[in-house]
């Protein structure tokens with residue numbers, strides 16, 4: 001019997017490994033983007049791919065996001081499976097036209113005759129001290145576009161598993177990488193990437209009885225920390241990691257909310273018009289009779305993402321989550 | 335008869351002011367970058383101008399080394415050094431009149447301070463206390479733009495508006511070689527040419543877009559060649575030759591001001607430092623290449639010219655260095671104080687008048703900050719926190 005070593009790996013390394021394995025398994029998988037080849041990406045997530053597979057499979061493109069995604073559309077039309085890297089959240093906006101007008105609706109407009117298996121990897125979110133345009137949470141824009149999957153891992157194992165699933169998907173996936181978790185480590189065995197969750201399945205990261213925190217991506221560790229801190233107050237919090245915003249796992253989320261009767265949605269994207277509104281509405285529609293309190297949201301403020309020196313005031317932290325949890329002791333008429 | 339066979343269909347009879355270009359030759363750039371320093375035309379350059387450029391170049395170099403040092407001390411979140419590119423930025427900025435506008439990219443802090451912006455305010459974005467530290471209208475300098483090439487259409491619009499109003503204002507729009515691949519670059523140049531807007535586009539071709547060399551960015555003979563297809567002249571200049579940059583930009587600005595329309599200038603230069611302090615340039619380029627460009631240093635080129643012509647001696651060089659040192663000391667001293675951005679300001683400028691939602695969020699943050707200041711009260715006791723927190 002062979003013993004497998006389970007070594008700590010970073011989330012970024014798991015993503016690299018996922019692309020590497022996908023490229024090795026399927027010659028149709030191509031990686032393209034700014035600086036992905038020689039440099040290995042500004043976050044080094046594509047490190048080594050050009051060396052192993054050559055610049056034709058891992059290509060440094062000209063600096064043009066609309067061009068990168070637009071050419072990926074054509075590549076996918078001809079049978080390739082492009083994995084596109086956008087360098088930072090806010091620099092994906094020039095490609096928005098391609099994403100919304102073509103990538104998301106090609107299957108639909110061709111009555112299923114031309115699916116586009118494209119994975120668009122976008123580092124997103126704040127908390128790394130980035131200057132303007134380096135910290136946006138743009139998931140709500142993508143969620144609002146039918147035809148796109150929107151996926152965001154929060155653990156090393158999920159980074160690997162969900163990216164493999166995304167690349168294998170015959171539909172386009174916006175794969176949002178929480179950049180402040182790139183360097184977070186878990187013990188992980190790359191030889192046996194455990195069960196690879198299918199897209200669209202949420203997971204209970206921590207069971208609890210008093211209330212359910214519903215979160216994803218960069219806010220997961222914050223919620224787990226809040227759940228630990230809440231124990232001192234006598235609260236036993238459940239934490240659900242969505243992993244996939246589209247498709248949305250109503251089943252797991254509603255089962256969790258029914259168990260506890262109370263829910264708080266936590267994310268760093270803006271609250272107004274943000275993902276939390278949709279999630280809260282779905283819970284209310286499906287679990288109304290089980291709810292002991294309104295579904296609350298803890299989100300970023302409704303402001304342009306602040307400069308690094310002020311971002312800690314904007315990002316939902318443990319205290320703001322606990323404050324919301326305290327408000328769940330809601331009484332009718334209060 | 336097909337549509338194309340109709341008389342005048344391919345080339346509709348133009349309005350009187352509009353002349354279609356029939357001969358692209360006058361628009362084509364020279365094969366070699368234009369140079370002044372070390373050539374005969376140097377003798378015809380105003381010594382006063384050369385000395386002014388020199389003083390600014392020495393300051394610019396010192397600004398870059400000081401700002402880079404400040405990143406190491408954690409005083410700046412990031413700094414994209416323009417060491418090696420001082421002549422482009424300063425030569426260009428000094429070609430503008432006070433009433434003109436500058437549209438800089440994130441690396442163009444030297445051009446920004448050459449317009450009179452306080453060196454500390456030019457670093458606000460990169461320090462991270464606010465997104466833009468200066469008043470764009472006061473200096474006629476747009477905020478440093480991080481999304482590449484997106485500021486170029488703004489420059490075209492502003493210049494067009496100025497002309498509509500009858501003002502003889504010119505806009506200078508700066509972009510990197512990588513930025514020329516973006517769709518916004520194309521749209522800006524096309525609008526500018528069609529509208530004959532008084533804009534000058536300056537491409538600083540410093541060899542790389544982060545790790546990607548020019549050869550992977552374009553297949554054109556030069557970036558200046560791109561001008562021809564839009565119907566505007568393209569000029570190629572040695573970006574390390576401050577006198578040449580100043581002269582070419584000066585001509586383009588005068589041409590635009592006189593109603594001649596836009597020009598695209600490519601300044602050929604080199605980024606001697608890494609992309610930013612966070613970048614590892616050894617991954618994508620050889621030391622020998624960097625060394626070759628160091629031998630063509632913009633500050634030394636001008637220094638050599640000035641000393642050869644007897645316009646500068648050891649004392650003059652020493653004086654320029656001292657002046658730069660004074661600037662650096664002041665920068666260091668002022669940047670070494672902890673800035674105290676007010677968290678409440680997060681809500682001050684989202685709209686002219688705050689929304690009810692933002693007023694609520696403002697109250698929440700105020701309560702949190704007060705609770706932080708007086709930990710005895712505890713967040714639970716703040717009524718504002720409770721009400722404001724309903725989000």
Ligand SMILES: Cc1ncc(C[n+]2csc(CCOP(=O)(O)OP(=O)(O)O)c2C)c(N)n1
Nearest residue numbers: 091441480481482510511512513542543544
């Ligand atoms: C729209 C957009 N895409 C990507 C980036 C990320 N990025 C920042 S600088 C840079 C390279 C820019 O190269 P170049 O235009 O040549 O200017 P230089 O850095 O050489 O001054 C890239 C890709 C960005 N800022 N904006």
